[in-house]
Amino acid sequence: MRLSELLGCVVVDERGRLVGRVHDVRLVQDGPPIGQFGASLRLLGLLVGRHAIGARFGYDRGAMQGPWLLRWAVGLGRNGRYVDWGLVRVVDLEHRRIQIAGSVEDLGPPEPAR
Amino acid sequence: MNRGAAGRVLDAGLKLLDRQLIDSQGMLAGKVDDLELTPSQDDPQRLYVTAILAGPGALAGRLGGRLGHLLERTANRLRDSPQDRPARVPFGVVKQLNSAVDLWVAKEELETDRLEQWARQTIIAKLPGAGDAPQ
Numbered sequence: 001m002r003l004s005e006l007l008g009c010v011v012v013d014e015r016g017r018l019v020g021r022v023h024d025v026r027l028v029q030d031g032p033p034i035g036q037f038g039a040s041l042r043l044l045g046l047l048v049g050r051h052a053i054g055a056r057f058g059y060d061r062g063a064m065q066g067p068w069l070l071r072w073a074v075g076l077g078r079n080g081r082y083v084d085w086g087l088v089r090v091v092d093l094e095h096r097r098i099q100i101a102g103s104v105e106d107l108g109p110p111e112p113a114r
Numbered sequence: 115m116n117r118g119a120a121g122r123v124l125d126a127g128l129k130l131l132d133r134q135l136i137d138s139q140g141m142l143a144g145k146v147d148d149l150e151l152t153p154s155q156d157d158p159q160r161l162y163v164t165a166i167l168a169g170p171g172a173l174a175g176r177l178g179g180r181l182g183h184l185l186e187r188t189a190n191r192l193r194d195s196p197q198d199r200p201a202r203v204p205f206g207v208v209k210q211l212n213s214a215v216d217l218w219v220a221k222e223e224l225e226t227d228r229l230e231q232w233a234r235q236t237i238i239a240k241l242p243g244a245g246d247a248p249q
């Protein structure tokens with residue numbers, strides 16, 4: 001699988017309700033050693049939202065606040081959500097659709113990566 | 115949330131995609147156009163980043179549509195490889211991730227350099243006066 005195949009996929013919850021589109025993929029460096037890099041990067045979760053332009057500016061991440069004018073211009077409330085990869089049940093790359101377990105209402109906003 | 119995250123956490127699109135690859139000699143060696151994700155043998159649900167995909171063939175996947183398809187076919191034809199896939203840089207040769215991606219190896223050892231080599235040998239070298247260019 002390629003990262004680009006996940007980006008842009010529509011994410012729906014177990015009842016088929018829209019969560020948003022995948023704007024980014026969160027990785028954690030805790031996997032088995034790979035060559036001289038050290039611990040490999042593991043897919044940790046998906047950053048999902050409904051406003052692609054706002055996500056590009058980083059407004060779907062918790063720490064991003066202003067400037068308020070730009071935030072208003074890209075049409076954002078805080079609607080970015082974080083989907084733990086463990087919640088993913090079906091990845092349908094042909095139809096670019098990802099189904100997750102649980103409800104969209106249980107998903108919180110993404111924390112800033114550290 | 116970053117539940118279950120014991121190591122460094124980063125967002126691939128923000129911190130990896132479109133970053134410059136720098137080889138062991140400090141030379142530019144392409145850009146991160148895509149990442150290869152491979153399931154763990156023990157647990158197929160766990161996906162690991164196993165390679166950087168670079169060059170027009172990888173970028174084509176992000177462009178999508180007819181333009182992306184055409185670009186990928188053209189890149190695969192030009193590359194010196196029997197496999198129809200983008201140039202691949204194994205993640206094991208990555209030294210560190212900064213504002214650029216530093217590599218342990220020289221660009222000549224990478225698949226990403228093959229298109230450049232092909233263009234140099236097949237097109238540039240045959241241009242009148244190409245041999246007079248200063249090194």
